Amino acid sequence: MASHLQLRGSCFYVRLGIPKTLQAHFKKRELKRSLQTSDISIAKSKSLELVKKWKSQFEELKHSQSMYKETVSQIIPSHKKNNFKKKSFSEVIHKPHNAQSHIIKESVNKSYDTNHINQTPFLLYKNAFFEQWQVHDKTKQMADTVLRRVSKIFPNLECVSRTLVLMMINHDENTPKTKLKNYGFVHKYWEFLTETKVISINNKNPFSRLEINVKKNISPRKAFSINDIKKLHKLAQIKKDDQLADLIFFATYTAARIEEICQLKTTDIVQLDGYSCINIRNSRTSTINRTIPIHPSLQSLIGKMMNRRNDGFLVALQNKNKFGMRSNALGKRFTRLKKELGYNHEYVFHSIRKTVIDIFKSNEIKEGLVAKIIGHNKSNIDHNFHKSECPVQSMFEAIEKIKL
Secondary structure (H helix, E strand, C coil), X not given: CHHHEEEECCEEEXXXXXXXXXXXXXXXXXXXXXXXXXXXXXHHHHHHHHHHHHHHHHHHHHHHHHHHHHHHHHHCCCCCCCCCCCCCHHHHHCCCCCCHHHHHHHHHHHCCCCCCCCCCECCCCHXXXXXXXXXXXXXXXXXXXXXXXXXXXXXXXXXXXXXXHHHHHHXXXXXXXXXXXXHHHHHHHHHHHHHCCCCCCCCCCCCCCCCCCCCCCCCCXXXXXXXXXXXXXXXXXXXXXXXXXXXXXXXXXXXXXXXHHHCCEHHXXXXXXXXXXXXECCCCCHHHCEEEECCHHHHHHHHHHHHHCCCXXXXXXXXXXXXXXXXXXXXXXXXXXXXXXXXXXXXXXXXXXXXXXXXXXXXXXXXXXHHHHHCCCHHHCCCCCCHXXXXXXHHHHHXXXXXC
C-alpha cells in the first residue's frame, strides 16, 4: 500500500494507475488525490480505503464493458460468415421492435448506478435545445433523428460515459464523415446541457474530441466547359425535359444554386436602377442573398416562366421533400442526365457555378464583384470590397460576358 502514497511537501497523496482499457473513460492514466495529512499512519488508512474503492470501480467498469461487447456481438452478425447486407450499429439496435435493443439498454444501465435517485431522460431538454439553436430546419430534423437513436442506447443522461460512447462509435459502421456529423449533433446538445447547468460544468463532454478520421476529398468538384453545358442542355431538350433544360440555361446565366433557382418567385423579378433584376435568396443563410441584373439572353425564358405559373414560383414543381427542398427531384434528373454523357462524380450541378466563375476570372472581373453576383461571402474573398463599388451597371457588364 505504501507504493500508492506520495509525499509532496508536507502532505501525502494517494495514486493509483488506471488500467489501459479504462483510460479513455477517465481521460487520464492515473487517479490522484490529496489525503490532507502529513501523518503517515493516517495517510495509510485513508489511502487503503480510497484504493479499495477505486479498484472496485475499475472492476465494475470492466464488467460493463464485457457485457456491452458481448451484447453487441450478439446483435451484429459476423459479416464474414454470411452474405447479409452490412448494417450500421445504429440501424441494428434502433429498430422499434428489436428485442435485442432491450438487452443493450440493460447493459448500459448496469454500467452505472441504476438506483441513482436522479434519472434524467436523455431527451428531456431536446425541445429547449432546438428552440435556441439557430440553424436550418433540415439540420434540426437530422439532429433530432440522431438524438432519438442515441437515446435508445442511453435512456438517461446519468448513464452516459466516455467509455460507452467510444464503444458505440467503434461499433457504428457508418462512414467516418457521417459519424463525425452525427455525433457532432450530440456534442452540441451536451454543450447546451452544460451551459444551462443541467449537467455540471465539471463533467467533461463525453462526445468531445472523438478520434474519427475523415479523409479529405481528393476529388473536388470540377467546372464544366461551355461546350459541356451545351451538350447537357441539348440532351435535356432531346429527352423533352424542358424543365431541366431551362434550369441548366438559367443557372448558366445567373450562377445561382439549384435550390435558389427552385425557390424563386414571380415577385423576385424587380426593377433596379433601370435594369431588370432577380432577387436571389438562400434558405440557409441571409448573408449571401443578392439582387443581380438579368442577362439579356435570359429575358425571354423568364417571361415564359412567369406566364406559365399561377402558384407564385417560377419553376413548376409538384412536390418538395421532407426538408422543404424543392430541387430534390430535379437534382436527381440532372445526375442521370450528366451520367448518360459520361460525366463522373466530380461533375455536379454546382459545376455550372464554377464554369461561370472561370468565365469571370478569364475576363479579369474583380473578385468582390464576382462574390456579389454569385453569392459568396465577400469576407472570404476580398476584405477591401465595399458595396459602393458594385453598382448594378457593373454587375450587368460582368454578366454580359457569359455566352452560351
